[in-house]
Amino acid sequence: MRIDISLLPALAAAFMLVFARVAAMVMVLPALGQSNIPVRIKIAIAVLLTLIILPLHRTAYTIDMSSMTPLVVSMLHEIIIGVVLGATAQVAMSALQVAGSVIAQQLGLGFVTAVDPTQGQQGVVIGNFLTMLGVTLLFATDSHHLIIAALNDSYTIFSPGDLVPSGDVAELATRAFAAAFKIGMQLSAPFLVFGLVFNIGLGVLARLMPQMQVYFVGVPLSILTGFLIFAAVLAAMMGTFLDYFVSVMHDLIPLN
Template identity: 80%
Template sequence: MRIDISLLPILAAAFMLTFARVGAMVMLLPGLGETNIPVRVKLSIALLLTLIILPLHRADYHVDMNSMAALLVMMVYEILIGIVLGATARVTLAALQVAGAVIAQQLGLGFVTTVDPTQGQQGVLIGNFLTLLGVTMLFATDSHYLVIAALNDSYRIFSPGEVVPSGDVAELATRAFTAAFKIGMQLAAPFLVFGLVFNIGLGVLARLMPQMQVYFVGVPLSILSGFLIFGVVLAAMMGTFLDYFIGVMHQMIPLK
């Protein structure tokens, strides 16, 4: 009995191309692409997703084993597509950092910073809390499956071997960044109103009672009142963020 192994090089090339797209996306995904996640865990997840995606889209890869340059170009395209998909999902978390920075500024906690465990860099305390809570809710509500669905459907938008449409990518990036800033400001809207009313009240109080140390009274009261409001609106804030994340993922999934 003879076994035909002539397809193995083509299959191996298709596997590496698929892994390039999946791996680049996994390295940037919220919750999976964090700096504190071991690299071996990321690679294991990327390999597992590749084994799932490859049989579904093996026919989309038209590999020419006689041209190494064409393979390298396809590899670069696949990596770029993975980066675009992963970065789009990653930018959604920036909305929580924007909201956290605005909230901290309104409460007088803008100087309180800690290390963001998702990025390994300094960030405002409230922003880091909202980011961790957002990632937790994505997994708790199984919203991360939408990212895998977007990865699977990306083959209908970005076919392997085709030139990446730079105009569409630029439009997607612009829309993602503007939407993240917009949602971040909307999440922090109650605190913008609170900060405006509270500071106007302190200004009036300072004019009525010049001998009173308004700063020493206002800062603790601002923090206490702000945290009370934060506890009241937190559920609505995270619900709005989840709707925003789901909407972004659905925009990446083409209509059937």
């Protein structure tokens, strides 16, 4: 009895190409790609997703084992595509940091910073809270399934072996950054209005009562009132963000 193993090198090469795309995306994703997640867990998730994706798109890869150069070039293309997918979700998540920064400035808490666990760098406390809440809601509402769907459908948008459309990638990046900044400003709009009205009121009060220490009265009142507004609009803010994140993921899923 003879077993034909001639297909194993091509299958292994296809596995590595799929793994390159999946692993690059996992390393950049908002929740899974954060620095405090062990690398072994990231690799395990990437391998698991690869085992799921490979049977679905194995035939999309044309493997030429006679030379290593095409394989290396294809792997670089797969890594770029994975980074684009993960970075798109990461940029969408950064809208919460934009909103948190604006809110903190309006409440007088812009100087209160802490390490953002999702990005491993300093960020305002309110922004960190919104980011952690956003990640929690993504998993609680199963919205992370859309990321897996976008990965699966990326083989329709970015076919293996084709050159990465740099123009489309640049357009996608521009739209993602613009949309993240726009939604961040929209989420913080109530606090922009509050900050404008509150500061105008303090200015009028300072003119009417010059002997009054407006700063020592205004800062605690601003923080207290701001947190009351924050508690009142938090549910609506996160609902708007979830709708925005879902729309971004749907943009990566082609219509059938």
